[in-house]
Amino acid sequence: MYVCICNAVTDHQIRQAAADGVSSLAELSERTGCSDCCGTCAPLAGEILAEAIEQVRPRAFPLPLALAA
């Protein structure tokens, strides 16, 4: 689906950008033009980007430490 109408950026392009290492809306904007015009798409684009980043690069939570007996 189109997320950014001004620059014809799709959710697929945003997910691909995340897979390629894009990690912020500013970077996404530089790469695709998303949200660099009216900005209406910024909240949704940011949401999709954050979700995609989480899928390709899950946060590194420390493993729970085993309690020594």
Ligand code: FES
């Ligand atoms: S809808 Fe994305 S900049 Fe206008």
